Amino acid sequence: MDISQEPDRAPVKRDKRLGERVRDVVQTRAFLLVSIAVVFVALLVLARFQGVSGERLLSLAAWGIMLGGIIGLGSIGLTLVYGVLKFPNFSHGALVTLGAYFTFAFLAWLPQSEPLRPLSFGWEFPVALVLSMPLVGLVAVAVDRAVYRRLRRQNAHLVLFAMASLAMAFFLRSIIYIAWGPDFHFYFPGRANPALELPLNIRVRADQLFILVLALMLMLGVYVLLERTRIGKAMRATADNPELAQVRGINTERVIAWTWLLGGALAAAGGTMYGLSSQLRPEMGFWLLLPMFAAAIMGGIGNPYGALAGALIIGITHQVSTAFLDPTYGPAVAFVLMVIVLLVRPQGLFGRGGG
Amino acid sequence: METLILIKSVLLIIPIVLLLLLLLPARRWRLPMAVVAGVVLAFALSASLPSGILAYSVSFAIMGCVYALLTLGLNIQWGYTGHLNFGVAGFFAVGAFTSALMTVEAPTGIAAQYTQMAFGLGLPFLVGVAAAALVSAVVAFLVAVPVLRLRMDFLAIATIGVAEIIRLIFQNERWLANGPQPLRGIPQPLRCLVETQGCGWLPPWTTTVLEPLTPRDYPLFYLTIISLFVAGAYLLMERACRSPWGRMLRAVRDEEASAAMNGKPITYVRIQSFVVGAVIMGIAGALYAHYTVTIDYSHFHALFATFLVWVMLMLGGSGNNRGAIIGGFIVWGVWSGTAFLANAIEPLLALIADDLPRRAAYFRWLLVALLLAAIVLFRPQGLIREEKRVSRYLRE
Numbered sequence: 196m197d198i199s200q201e202p203d204r205a206p207v208k209r210d211k212r213l214g215e216r217v218r219d220v221v222q223t224r225a226f227l228l229v230s231i232a233v234v235f236v237a238l239l240v241l242a243r244f245q246g247v248s249g250e251r252l253l254s255l256a257a258w259g260i261m262l263g264g265i266i267g268l269g270s271i272g273l274t275l276v277y278g279v280l281k282f283p284n285f286s287h288g289a290l291v292t293l294g295a296y297f298t299f300a301f302l303a304w305l306p307q308s309e310p311l312r313p314l315s316f317g318w319e320f321p322v323a324l325v326l327s328m329p330l331v332g333l334v335a336v337a338v339d340r341a342v343y344r345r346l347r348r349q350n351a352h353l354v355l356f357a358m359a360s361l362a363m364a365f366f367l368r369s370i371i372y373i374a375w376g377p378d379f380h381f382y383f384p385g386r387a388n389p390a391l392e393l394p395l396n397i398r399v400r401a402d403q404l405f406i407l408v409l410a411l412m413l414m415l416g417v418y419v420l421l422e423r424t425r426i427g428k429a430m431r432a433t434a435d436n437p438e439l440a441q442v443r444g445i446n447t448e449r450v451i452a453w454t455w456l457l458g459g460a461l462a463a464a465g466g467t468m469y470g471l472s473s474q475l476r477p478e479m480g481f482w483l484l485l486p487m488f489a490a491a492i493m494g495g496i497g498n499p500y501g502a503l504a505g506a507l508i509i510g511i512t513h514q515v516s517t518a519f520l521d522p523t524y525g526p527a528v529a530f531v532l533m534v535i536v537l538l539v540r541p542q543g544l545f546g547r548g549g550g
Numbered sequence: 551m552e553t554l555i556l557i558k559s560v561l562l563i564i565p566i567v568l569l570l571l572l573l574l575p576a577r578r579w580r581l582p583m584a585v586v587a588g589v590v591l592a593f594a595l596s597a598s599l600p601s602g603i604l605a606y607s608v609s610f611a612i613m614g615c616v617y618a619l620l621t622l623g624l625n626i627q628w629g630y631t632g633h634l635n636f637g638v639a640g641f642f643a644v645g646a647f648t649s650a651l652m653t654v655e656a657p658t659g660i661a662a663q664y665t666q667m668a669f670g671l672g673l674p675f676l677v678g679v680a681a682a683a684l685v686s687a688v689v690a691f692l693v694a695v696p697v698l699r700l701r702m703d704f705l706a707i708a709t710i711g712v713a714e715i716i717r718l719i720f721q722n723e724r725w726l727a728n729g730p731q732p733l734r735g736i737p738q739p740l741r742c743l744v745e746t747q748g749c750g751w752l753p754p755w756t757t758t759v760l761e762p763l764t765p766r767d768y769p770l771f772y773l774t775i776i777s778l779f780v781a782g783a784y785l786l787m788e789r790a791c792r793s794p795w796g797r798m799l800r801a802v803r804d805e806e807a808s809a810a811m812n813g814k815p816i817t818y819v820r821i822q823s824f825v826v827g828a829v830i831m832g833i834a835g836a837l838y839a840h841y842t843v844t845i846d847y848s849h850f851h852a853l854f855a856t857f858l859v860w861v862m863l864m865l866g867g868s869g870n871n872r873g874a875i876i877g878g879f880i881v882w883g884v885w886s887g888t889a890f891l892a893n894a895i896e897p898l899l900a901l902i903a904d905d906l907p908r909r910a911a912y913f914r915w916l917l918v919a920l921l922l923a924a925i926v927l928f929r930p931q932g933l934i935r936e937e938k939r940v941s942r943y944l945r946e
Contacts, residue, residue: 282703283706283707285636285710342923342927346926346927351926351930353703354632354634354702354703354706355926355930357634357703357706358634358860358864358922358926359927361636361857361860362919362920362922362923362926363919363923365853365857365915365918365919366915366919366920366923368915369912369913369915369916369919370916372909372912372915373912373913376905376908376909377909481852485707485711485714488707488711492704521722523721523722524715524718524722526714526715526718527715527718530708530711530715533707533708533711534696534697534708537696537697537700537704537708538696541700541701
């Protein structure tokens with residue numbers, strides 16, 4: 196076999212085969228958006244087919260935005276840790292739950308004030324939230340110091356990090372069970388929070404609007420932190436390319452600590468809001484884990500804005516699907532979206548490559 | 551009374567010999583030694599132990615065998631190929647429910663209003679196990695194809711999701727397997743041996759010989775059956791892992807690029823090992839269902855069916871089938887033992903807070919979680935490390 200007999204064996208430019216052309220088309224951002232849109236429209240059509248009214252669908256979509264905000268707060272921390280430390284943190288759901296329960300504990304400790312109508316809570320609730328956020332951030336940093344930093348020093352394989360995070364998920368969850376028990380809790384049991392009538396016949400509770408506003412404010416804070424401060428820039432640089440960041444004199448350990456602090460605090464906020472919108476259960480964070488991962492993957496790992504966009508898509512799709520599907524199937528809806536992303540464009544909506 | 555002890559001892563021989571074969575070092579005297587010691591031990595144990603303790607040890611050993619099978623299945627995935635399967639519970643549940651749906655006879659009359667289920671074919675035990683293996687292979691294949699083309703960490707996320715969704719399906723869908731209510735009356739193999747009328751298809755003398763046994767002694771038969779399954783799976787896995795196929799798995803795990811350069815189809819190999827592991831997990835599920843007789847979705851919680859299995863494999867030694875089985879038994883022992891511990895510390899907890907004693911059970915979770923973290927941090931290779939020698943034709 197003489198290679199020189201076939202001069203066109205290794206051409207510089209070669210016509211692409213049909214399969215490659217199809218793959219090039221399929222892997223574009225536009226195709227992913229179209230496939231997500233197809234799923235969404237299919238859900239809407241199914242809902243209409245089952246006789247769900249348009250107004251109800253609009254209300255569900257409005258709640259979906261709120262749920263997307265909650266998932267988004269959780270997934271920002273998840274995607275930053277994933278980007279900086281390169282491992283999927285399975286204990287993030289436990290941080291979400293822990294945040295909700297810390298707020299619950301602070302509420303019992305703070306003096307009760309009159310509810311700020313039409314909201315269902317008084318001033319003590321935001322105070323408790325502000326107290327619980329840094330506390331969960333510190334818990335995340337402490338777990339990092341106790342477990343993940345040792346693994347980093349051993350240069351352990353990344354799957355060991357993932358496994359350690361699974362162990363920490365069960366550790367934190369068992370602490371929650373021991374401290375607060377397996378029963379449901381409410382922040383304000385038995386307090387009425389009637390729905391407001393908004394234009395277009397959208398029915399939303401005031402608490403849900405509060406959640407949305409708070410989520411937006413926190414997102415804005417994250418934006419300012421990541422874009423305008425030194426540590427935020429260092430964080431993005433480390434998520435992008437850790438070696439290069441180190442070469443440029445960025446203290447990686449410090450960046451990692453800040454990432455955990457930020458991720459933990461946002462997870463606590465997300466958990467508290469989820470607890471306010473429904474109730475507190477020790478498993479709540481575990482149920483949110485899959486939607487959070489789906490949002491992080493959909494947005495491109497390490498990209499907080501992408502995670503937010505993914506979370507909104509997942510939140511709305513999830514809520515609209517409850518029009519005709521059992522609401523407990525929420526993780527399944529998120530999972531289907533995640534599989535679509537993995538099949539079409541594994542680097543996510545905002546990931547690099549593919550066009 | 552004497553014949554009862556005699557029959558029990560005979561039934562215990564096979565499991566004990568198999569256990570000794572597993573524990574003794576691989577020397578020439580292993581087989582005769584195990585057989586002799588096994589027979590002596592079986593007679594000594596059934597003669598000396600009170601029947602309550604014997605029954606407890608047998609049920610402990612059966613659950614240990616179920617976990618040993620799960621750990622063996624996970625070992626082929628994680629130990630030999632490096633798959634992070636955080637959804638063991640899903641394949642376990644699929645196996646258990648498939649076998650149950652195949653072997654239970656569909657209820658008729660009034661019972662049909664209380665128990666709704668699909669299939670209900672009333673097929674024999676072995677057909678149920680085979681169906682469990684087949685269905686969990688199909689599920690594993692469907693999960694593996696989209697995910698295993700990609701980065702390995704996506705598999706962990708996807709499997710944790712799949713396990714949760716499988717659990718949700720068995721929780722919500724009443725028509726499939728009686729929804730949130732338990733599915734009852736899963737038939738047990740060879741159960742007729744301990745019933746008074748005996749088995750129709752066996753010669754009549756068996757009924758006379760097994761006369762002294764009561765239905766309470768049935769787990770002894772089941773222990774023999776399940777330990778044979780574990781032994782079979784172990785031998786098969788050992789053979790597979792020492793074959794060219796096993797070497798290919800390790801090559802793909804350790805040196806993906808050079809394995810690909812040597813013409814190994816990386817993605818296909820990964821899918822193969824994932825499916826093989828899921829088949830063993832499905833069989834474990836089927837054997838669990840036939841042992842407990844009644845199953846529902848809550849049996850397939852991520853803690854019992856995924857997390858414990860991971861702790862077992864990591865403790866025993868990933869990449870070592872012997873270690874996997876031994877780790878399974880040790881951690882199952884620790885888990886069962888901490889139940890007594892939780893009872894013991896209850897009065898102590900009552901001094902701290904009123905609510906705490908009721909939550910004593912969760913201290914077991916805490917302990918097991920810390921155990922896994924400690925293994926990952928201080929001894930990731932486990933008790934028995936992987937044998938580096940991949941072929942007996944290679945010198946050390």
